[in-house]
Amino acid sequence: MGPSMSEITLRRPDDWHLHLRDGDMLEAVLPYTAAHFARAIVMPNLVPPVTDTAAAQAYRDRILRALPEAMEFTPLMTLYLTEDTNADDVVAGFRDDLITAVKLYPAGATTNSHSGVRNVEAVYPVLEKMAAAGVPLCIHGEVTDPEVDIFDREAVFIDRVLRPLRSAVPGLKIILEHLTTRDAVDYIREADDGIAATITTHHLIINRNAILVGGIKPHYYCMPVAKRETHRLALRQAATSGNPRYFLGTDSAPHPDSEKESACGCAGVFSAINTMACLAHVFEQEGALDRLEGFASLHGPAFYGLPANDDTIRLVRRDAPVAFPDRIETGSGTVTVFDPMFPIHWDVAED
Ligand code: DOR
Ligand code: ZN
Numbered sequence: 001m002g003p004s005m006s007e008i009t010l011r012r013p014d015d016w017h018l019h020l021r022d023g024d025m026l027e028a029v030l031p032y033t034a035a036h037f038a039r040a041i042v043m044p045n046l047v048p049p050v051t052d053t054a055a056a057q058a059y060r061d062r063i064l065r066a067l068p069e070a071m072e073f074t075p076l077m078t079l080y081l082t083e084d085t086n087a088d089d090v091v092a093g094f095r096d097d098l099i100t101a102v103k104l105y106p107a108g109a110t111t112n113s114h115s116g117v118r119n120v121e122a123v124y125p126v127l128e129k130m131a132a133a134g135v136p137l138c139i140h141g142e143v144t145d146p147e148v149d150i151f152d153r154e155a156v157f158i159d160r161v162l163r164p165l166r167s168a169v170p171g172l173k174i175i176l177e178h179l180t181t182r183d184a185v186d187y188i189r190e191a192d193d194g195i196a197a198t199i200t201t202h203h204l205i206i207n208r209n210a211i212l213v214g215g216i217k218p219h220y221y222c223m224p225v226a227k228r229e230t231h232r233l234a235l236r237q238a239a240t241s242g243n244p245r246y247f248l249g250t251d252s253a254p255h256p257d258s259e260k261e262s263a264c265g266c267a268g269v270f271s272a273i274n275t276m277a278c279l280a281h282v283f284e285q286e287g288a289l290d291r292l293e294g295f296a297s298l299h300g301p302a303f304y305g306l307p308a309n310d311d312t313i314r315l316v317r318r319d320a321p322v323a324f325p326d327r328i329e330t331g332s333g334t335v336t337v338f339d340p341m342f343p344i345h346w347d348v349a350e351d
Contacts, residue, residue, distance in 0.1 A: 006316075006317045007314055007315060007316045007317060007349070008280070008289055008292065008293075008314070008315050009312050009313070009314050009315075010292060010293040010296065010297050010312060010313055010314075010315065011293055011297040011298065011308050011309050011310075011311075011312055012036075012037070012038045012297065012309040012310075012311050012312060012313050013036065013037055013038070013248065013276065013296035013297045013309075013313070014037055014038055014039040014040060014248075014296075014297065014300050014301060014309065015033060015037045015039075015040040015041070015248065015249060015250050015252070015272075015275075016040070016041045016175070016198050016247055016248060016249040016300045016304075017040075017041055017043065017138070017177050017178060017198045017200070017249025017250065017251050018033060018040040018041060018042055018043065018249070018250060018251070018252055018272070019042075019043045019045070019251070019252060019253040019254065019268065020033070020040075020042050020043075020063060020075070021046070021254060022046055022059070022062065023331070023332075024330055024331025024332045025254055025256075025330050025331070025332050025335075026062065026063065026066045027066045027330075027331065028254075028328060028329070028330035028331065028332075028335070029252075029254050029270070029272055029328075029330070029335070030063065030066050030067060030073070031067075031068055031071065032272040032273045032328075033073070033252070033272045034067060034068075034071040034072070034073035035071070035348070036275070036276050036313060036348055037073070038072070038073065038074060038309040038311070039073070039074040039075070039076055039306075039309075040073075040075060040076060041076045041078060041100060041101060041138065041249065042059070042060075042063065042075045042076060042077055042078060043078060043103060044056070044059075044077075044078045044079055044080035044103055045080060045103075045105065045110075045112040045113060046059070046112070047112055048115075049080035049082075049112060049115055050077070050078070050079060050080050051079060051080050051082055051084075051085065051115075052079065052086065052089050052093075053079070053089050053090070053092065053093030053096075053098050053099060056077040056078070056079055056093065056098055056099050057077075057098050059077065060075050060077050060098070063075045076100035076101070077098060077099045077100060078099060078100065078101045078102060078103045078138060079093065079099050079101075079102045079103065080102075080103055080105065080115070080116070081102050081103060081104045081105070081116070081117055081123060081126070081137075082115050082116070082117065083117060083118065083119070083122045083123060085102075085123065085126050087125065087126040087129035087130070088129075090102055090126065090129070090130060090133075090135060091129055091130070091133040091135065094130075094133060094134075094135045095133070099135075100136070100304065101135065101136040101137065101138050101175070101304075102130060102135060102136070102137050102138070103137075103138045103139075103140070104116070104117055104120075104123075104137055104138065104139045104140065105117065105140045106118075106120075106140065106142060106143065106144050106157075106161075107144065108144040109140050109142045109144050109153075109223065110140060110142075110223040110267055113140070116140075120161055120165060121168075124165075124168055124169060127165070127168075127169045127172050128169055128172075130172060131169050131170075131171035131172040131173075132171070134173065134305075135173075136173040136174070136175060136304065137172055137173070137174050137175070138174075138175045138177055139162070139174060139175065139176050139177060140177060140178075140223075140224075141154055141157040141158065141161075141162060141176050141177065141184065141224075142154050142157050142223070142224050143156045143157045143160060143161065150225055151208075151225065151227055151228075153224065154179075154180055154181050154183065154184055154224050155181055155183040155184070158183060158184060158187050162174075162176070162187075166191075166194075166195070170194070171194070172194070173194055173195075173303075174194065174195040174196075175195070175196055175197065175198060175249075175303070176188060176195060176196075176197045176198075177197070177198045177249055177251070178198055178199070178200050178203065178224060178249060178251050179197050179198070179199050179203070179235060179238070179246075180203050180224040180225070180226060180227050180231060180235070181227055181231045181234070182230060182231050182234035184197065185197075185234045185235060185237070185238045185246075186234075188238075188245055188246065189238070189243065189245075193245065195245070196244075196245040196246070196247065196299070196303045197238075197245060197246055197247075198246075198247055198248065198249025198251075198300075199235055199238065199239050199246055199247070199248065199249070199295075200222075200248075200249060200250055200251045200269070200271070201248070201250055201271050201275045201278050201279055201282075201338070202220070202222065202226070202251075202269045202271055202338055202340075203226060203232065203235055204232065204235055204236050204239055204278075204279075204282050205232075205278060205282065205340045205341075206220055206226050206232070206340075206341075207226055207227065207228055207229045207231070207232045208225065208226045208227055208228060209229075210226060210341070211225070211226060218260045218261055218262075218265040219260060219269065219336045219338070219339070220269065221260070221265055221267055221268075221269075222251065222253065222267045222268050222269045223267040223268075225267075236282065236286060239282075239283075239295050240282075240283055240286040240288035240291050240295070241291075242288075242291045242294055244294065244298075244299040244302060244303070245299070245303070246295065246299065247294075247295055247296070247299035247300040247303065248275075248279070248295055248296045248300065249300075250271050250272065250275045251268075251269070251271075252269070252270055252271045252272040252275065253267070253268030253269060253270065254268065254270040254272075254330070254335045255268045255270075255335065256330070256332045256333035256334065256335060257327065257333060257334045257335060257336055258333050260336065269338050270328075270335050270336065270337055270338060271337070271338035273324055273325070273328070273337050273338075274324045274337060274338060274340070274344060275338075276296070276313070276315060276346075276348050277315070277322060277324070277344045277346040277347055277348065278338070278340050278344060278346075279292060279295075279296060280292065280315045280317070280346035281340070281342065281344055281345070281346055283295075284317075284346075292315075297309065313348055313349075314348070314349040314351060315346050315347070315348055315349070316346065316347055316348075316349045317345050317346055318345050318346070318347055319345070320345075321343035321344060321345055322344050322345060322346065322347045324337055324344065325337055326339070
């Protein structure tokens, strides 16, 4: 190892929150995730959404067909919870290993969420059956009440929806996804160990200035929207703390540039390509490179009750900045790659 270069070997990471889309887009983005990650929790917000086990199985087959032959990757499928979800189908799908979790989108919270849940109490009976069978619930934790300011929607969700839900269905295993606030970080730290949280790479790197200063920057717009700097610092502290109830879910969410760079641009940051390199940078800055493996490779499987991956990846610090593409081509147009606004020196070594 040269004097200005260092490297770190980790168990192969998993991505506990990922959008792979379908068709052309799936084909274009999947190899980037599969290059670094062994498994991913695959979001069900397709059009139409993946609402039952049969649809999840068909989607899993399409993902595996899109996977280049030489690559290995295990998609962990989720079902999109609606007020019509059939609990028996969920439990059977979970027992047969066809699904790994169920996803709760409050209706209208984000991309393709209009068939989500309007009244959370209406799904309590399903959640009770999930709790009894050990099926985890992934939650997009934002209220959609138009009276609530968009920057407050996560904190308000915790008080208005999550606390009552956890009292009503105490045994339910929950993953609160893509934390963006100090409030959520604190809530998770103080909660019992039936709940954990994912944090994205981009929310460790950007605050809301990235979206709004010097012009409107649609490629930094995602849901939940990035908050002010104090929140970003709390997220970095949480991710690098070693606490096993915070782990990586990239929420890499590709959209064609034409749909992001528009009068009504879609929410989503595409980070699958450089996520591990960006994380190495962040953990190095925080003096916590030794905790990256926990965050990216160990805490997630432990919470889901799955084994960690046996194989490893090697992250290498290069002297010169590593060049990532600004955008990738897909059959549905170009997709811009997350730009962390700092030079990236880390790279996943191809052994
Ligand atoms: O920014 C986001 N994009 N947040 C979400 O919750 C959904 C995702 C998407 O599907 O594009
Ligand atoms: Zn998402």
